[in-house]
Amino acid sequence: TNLGSLLTKIGVHDFQSLCADFPNAHTLSRPTDIYRVLLTNVLAKLTGCDATLIYESIQLPNTLPNGDLVLPVPRLRLKGPKPNVQAVELAASFPENQPLFQRPTASGIHLPFFFTPKSLSHLILPYLFERHEAYGRDLTMGLDSSAPTERRKKIIIEFSSPNIAKEFHAGHLRSTIIGAYIANLYESMGWDVTKVNYLGDWGKQFGLLAVGWERFGSEELLAQEPLKHLLDVYARINALFKPEEEENKKARAEGRDTSEIESRGLYAERNAYFRRMETGDTDAIALWQRFRDISIDRYIATYARLSIDFDEYSGESQVKTATVDAVESSLKEKGVYKEHDGSWIIDFEKYGFKGLGTAVVRGRTGSTTYLLRDVAAILEREVKYNFDKMIYVVSCEQDLYFKRVFRTLELMGRSDLAGRLQHVNFGKVLGMSSRLGNVQLLGDILDQSRDAMHDVMRRNTTKYAQVEDPESVAESVGISAVMVQDMSGKRINNYPFDITRMTSFEGDTGPYLQYSHARVNSILRKAGLTRQEVAEHCLRNPASLEEQFSDTPHCVNLLRLIAQYPDVTAAALRNLEPSTILTYLFRLTHQLSSCYDVVQVTGTNEGRDVMLNRAGLYEGARQVLENGMRLLGLTPVNRH
Ligand code: ARG
Numbered sequence: 001t002n003l004g005s006l007l008t009k010i011g012v013h014d015f016q017s018l019c020a021d022f023p024n025a026h027t028l029s030r031p032t033d034i035y036r037v038l039l040t041n042v043l044a045k046l047t048g049c050d051a052t053l054i055y056e057s058i059q060l061p062n063t064l065p066n067g068d069l070v071l072p073v074p075r076l077r078l079k080g081p082k083p084n085v086q087a088v089e090l091a092a093s094f095p096e097n098q099p100l101f102q103r104p105t106a107s108g109i110h111l112p113f114f115f116t117p118k119s120l121s122h123l124i125l126p127y128l129f130e131r132h133e134a135y136g137r138d139l140t141m142g143l144d145s146s147a148p149t150e151r152r153k154k155i156i157i158e159f160s161s162p163n164i165a166k167e168f169h170a171g172h173l174r175s176t177i178i179g180a181y182i183a184n185l186y187e188s189m190g191w192d193v194t195k196v197n198y199l200g201d202w203g204k205q206f207g208l209l210a211v212g213w214e215r216f217g218s219e220e221l222l223a224q225e226p227l228k229h230l231l232d233v234y235a236r237i238n239a240l241f242k243p244e245e246e247e248n249k250k251a252r253a254e255g256r257d258t259s260e261i262e263s264r265g266l267y268a269e270r271n272a273y274f275r276r277m278e279t280g281d282t283d284a285i286a287l288w289q290r291f292r293d294i295s296i297d298r299y300i301a302t303y304a305r306l307s308i309d310f311d312e313y314s315g316e317s318q319v320k321t322a323t324v325d326a327v328e329s330s331l332k333e334k335g336v337y338k339e340h341d342g343s344w345i346i347d348f349e350k351y352g353f354k355g356l357g358t359a360v361v362r363g364r365t366g367s368t369t370y371l372l373r374d375v376a377a378i379l380e381r382e383v384k385y386n387f388d389k390m391i392y393v394v395s396c397e398q399d400l401y402f403k404r405v406f407r408t409l410e411l412m413g414r415s416d417l418a419g420r421l422q423h424v425n426f427g428k429v430l431g432m433s434s435r436l437g438n439v440q441l442l443g444d445i446l447d448q449s450r451d452a453m454h455d456v457m458r459r460n461t462t463k464y465a466q467v468e469d470p471e472s473v474a475e476s477v478g479i480s481a482v483m484v485q486d487m488s489g490k491r492i493n494n495y496p497f498d499i500t501r502m503t504s505f506e507g508d509t510g511p512y513l514q515y516s517h518a519r520v521n522s523i524l525r526k527a528g529l530t531r532q533e534v535a536e537h538c539l540r541n542p543a544s545l546e547e548q549f550s551d552t553p554h555c556v557n558l559l560r561l562i563a564q565y566p567d568v569t570a571a572a573l574r575n576l577e578p579s580t581i582l583t584y585l586f587r588l589t590h591q592l593s594s595c596y597d598v599v600q601v602t603g604t605n606e607g608r609d610v611m612l613n614r615a616g617l618y619e620g621a622r623q624v625l626e627n628g629m630r631l632l633g634l635t636p637v638n639r640h
Pocket of ligand 1: 162199200374384394
């Protein structure tokens with residue numbers, strides 16, 4: 001293989017046979033695993049420890065000064081002196097002139113290892129340039145090792161899932177951003193991904209919308225701005241409905257019978273219309289279908305601005321009566337379904353599920369509930385997709401709800417299926433609508449962010465004059481601003497929507513990330529070099545790279561960071577936190593900008609070879625930056 005010959009050139013022989021002992025080493029996708037294998041080999045000879053134990057003990061330090069790999073010595077459980085003494089002894093006996101590792105110096109009970117500059121030039125950069133956009137991906141992660149023939153594992157990611165004729169709120173925005181990222185991540189790891197948008201397109205509110213349409217609907221407005229018009233119709237009828245709803249709530253609180261209230265006015269109209277929908281009345285269904293189709297049409301166009309496309313627009317309306325019946329009869333059969341006050345409930349507490357309370361599964365008026373539809377939808381997806389895993393990307397406000405969904409499956413005797421489901425949650429965005437003004441649709445959020453970004457760009461008049469298509473740059477950078485703000489912290493954290501901060505070019509923001517990419521991208525252009533010739537140069541002349549960089553710590557550190565990227569994506573697949581990638585990208589851009597002062601590509605009169613070497617370093621960093629940005633769903637802007 002190429003890897004074998006890269007390693008032979010720096011004096012590592014017979015790598016293939018060494019690897020046989022480490023089935024968990026992903027040496028073709030994670031270069032640090034090559035180092036791990038070789039380090040384990042050296043340490044096994046020194047200590048006589050079991051190779052697997054050593055391999056599993058080697059960790060990734062969290063900052064560059066702490067090394068590229070680190071061994072906490074106590075993990076080896078060696079007999080003899082105290083671990084800090086052992087660490088010193090191990091360091092002293094570590095063989096001289098290892099091609100991949102510098103002599104370590106003990107640091108307490110830790111033994112930090114630093115990659116040699118030689119290996120960074122001879123191994124890491126060529127490794128990257130053999131892979132380009134595939135660097136950081138690992139298609140073997142999605143392979144089912146238990147299957148007799150090669151099979152990719154199937155995952156469904158359900159995200160965004162707005163409600164038709166209702167506001168697209170911050171929760172939907174976060175679900176969209178995080179969900180698309182998780183879908184990209186699984187795809188880049190070789191899983192077969194299906195992206196599902198589970199629309200809120202059913203329920204009594206559609207009865208109310210239809211009643212509103214009879215009064216306030218306009219075909220003309222529906223054709224012009226369908227989403228806005230449906231929102232408007234719903235808002236108007238809902239305002240009329242409010243007093244009746246209040247009256248009903250009050251009666252219920254006082255323990256009075258509410259059937260009289262519900263038998264007249266908009267209540268009666270709404271319920272009657274929804275009844276017609278649930279019983280399949282042709283006209284009622286046709287109107288609902290029109291609203292649904294028109295809405296999906298507009299959604300598709302808006303998601304395209306974020307480069308998101310769904311494989312399936314499903315929704316609460318799509319579950320079949322037969323499946324709903326199957327869920328209910330299973331619940332009855334298991335004896336967990338109880339009739340109570342005309343509705344059907346599950347008392348989760350009774351089955352030892354503390355804190356889950358009691359949930360209504362079929363309502364008093366005989367209609368299905370959100371919960372019942374969700375459980376039925378799972379059974380249908382199981383048949384349709386035979387998935388290995390399904391992830392719901394939904395706000396933490398629905399934590400309790402999803403616990404109930406999963407537990408319901410268990411109570412039905414489907415623990416096997418429940419075990420394949422995961423709710424990936426996230427916290428709140430504070431003050432989005434108040435800061436952005438009138439935002440009700442995804443398109444509004446994106447428009448306003450674009451406009452705010454455009455204003456910031458205009459403030460730098462000289463730069464602004466050079467931008468070719470400011471409107472489209474403002475669109476991409478504005479979207480990055482929103483997305484980076486969202487992905488900066490742990491998912492579960494709440495954060496304030498801060499337009500000034502997110503559109504700033506200073507600090508760890510989307511515009512800064514875009515600026516960093518555009519700047520590094522301009523280096524080759526200004527030097528008149530193509531990516532291809534730079535990559536080829538680096539593949540052919542590693543010795544010249546080494547000579548160039550080994551004495552420049554800024555460059556060495558940049559290469560060390562580049563080497564880590566595939567470990568970062570692997571960690572991201574475990575925790576599903578976008579911030580894992582983003583934090584890394586900011587470290588990379590900061591390191592990059594510290595290189596600009598010391599390593600110039602153009603205007604140095606040092607000859608073409610030097611120029612190509614240096615361009616190679618920047619092109620390598622650019623490629624990793626681009627890979628990370630695309631993984632997050634950001635579209636790199638090439639000029640700034
Ligand atoms: N439409 C729902 C809402 O806006 C989100 C749907 C989440 N997915 C699910 N399968 N329940 O709250």
